[in-house]
Amino acid sequence: MADQVTVSRKAALTARGGSAEAILTPATAATRISLRAGAEALPALSAALGVTLPTRPKTSASSGQRHALWIGPDEWLVFDESEADLMAAAASSGTLHSAADISHRNVAVIVSGPGANVAINSGCPQDLSLAIFPVGGCSRTILGKAEIILFRTAEDQFRVECWRSFSPFVFGLLSEGAADAGY
Amino acid sequence: MLLIYCPYCEEERSELEFRGAGDAHIARPENIADITDEEFEEYFFLRQNPKGLIFERWRHIHGCGRFFNAARDTVSDRFYTTYKAGEPKPDVSDILQSEQNKGAAK
Numbered sequence: 001m002a003d004q005v006t007v008s009r010k011a012a013l014t015a016r017g018g019s020a021e022a023i024l025t026p027a028t029a030a031t032r033i034s035l036r037a038g039a040e041a042l043p044a045l046s047a048a049l050g051v052t053l054p055t056r057p058k059t060s061a062s063s064g065q066r067h068a069l070w071i072g073p074d075e076w077l078v079f080d081e082s083e084a085d086l087m088a089a090a091a092s093s094g095t096l097h098s099a100a101d102i103s104h105r106n107v108a109v110i111v112s113g114p115g116a117n118v119a120i121n122s123g124c125p126q127d128l129s130l131a132i133f134p135v136g137g138c139s140r141t142i143l144g145k146a147e148i149i150l151f152r153t154a155e156d157q158f159r160v161e162c163w164r165s166f167s168p169f170v171f172g173l174l175s176e177g178a179a180d181a182g183y
Numbered sequence: 184m185l186l187i188y189c190p191y192c193e194e195e196r197s198e199l200e201f202r203g204a205g206d207a208h209i210a211r212p213e214n215i216a217d218i219t220d221e222e223f224e225e226y227f228f229l230r231q232n233p234k235g236l237i238f239e240r241w242r243h244i245h246g247c248g249r250f251f252n253a254a255r256d257t258v259s260d261r262f263y264t265t266y267k268a269g270e271p272k273p274d275v276s277d278i279l280q281s282e283q284n285k286g287a288a289k
Binding site for chain 1 (some may be wrong): 184191192193194196197199235246247248249287
């Protein structure tokens with residue numbers, strides 16, 4: 001008889017690191033959806049999700065633990081840090097849209113500290129000065145050779161979303177950048 | 184770093200976020216099943232590859248994901264203008280005239 005084995009999910013990222021200038025922490029588990037919808041569906045989707053989907057480039061909207069990030073003219077990343085069921089919420093809107101559950105496709109690294117922008121700029125070409133990339137600003141961009149979604153949650157804190165399989169690379173590059181941020 | 188203005192993000196971004204996607208304003212023949220092999224070859228394969236001003240499609244693949252069109256100089260790599268997909272092709276003489284005016288103002 002085979003023994004029964006209980007398997008637990010292994011987190012993609014468990015390391016902590018960085019430097020005094022830029023601290024790196026894996027973000028807690030969250031539910032995420034990649035949402036595509038036309039302009040006429042936005043009011044119903046916003047009501048169903050409980051957060052107003054932003055329509056201006058590089059902007060986001062938050063309501064409690066739930067955040068909606070503008071990615072493209074008809075594309076949003078919606079994530080919920082309390083792991084609420086976003087797929088069910090989107091489906092309850094009753095309007096034409098496409099929602100893909102990407103909760104486990106992405107992982108996120110929180111980069112915080114006075115050198116957070118320097119650490120990210122070690123691999124990301126975007127201007128992260130507060131005037132150009134304010135708090136609440138967000139953008140899909142690149143970090144080295146990996147695509148990331150960057151979300152500024154505070155003046156000295158960013159959330160870096162990346163694909164799960166890219167996370168060791170992203171974490172490693174951010175660690176190098178964080179080590180350099182003090183100089 | 185070469186900066187490209189994305190008409191959807193309304194901002195200049197690094198070239199690293201973009202990918203070129205060939206010539207712009209290539210209209211697919213509506214009677215594609217009826218045209219001759221030579222006509223298909225001309226539509227599908229043959230491009231001008233001019234020295235100087237060219238109209239191209241670009242995609243902001245590591246950004247908003249949109250295709251847009253750009254007027255670019257193949258010698259200097261300078262982007263004269265970018266505009267959203269579906270918008271009419273800008274007039275060549277207008278672009279070159281405004282470049283001359285810029286040059287004269289300097």
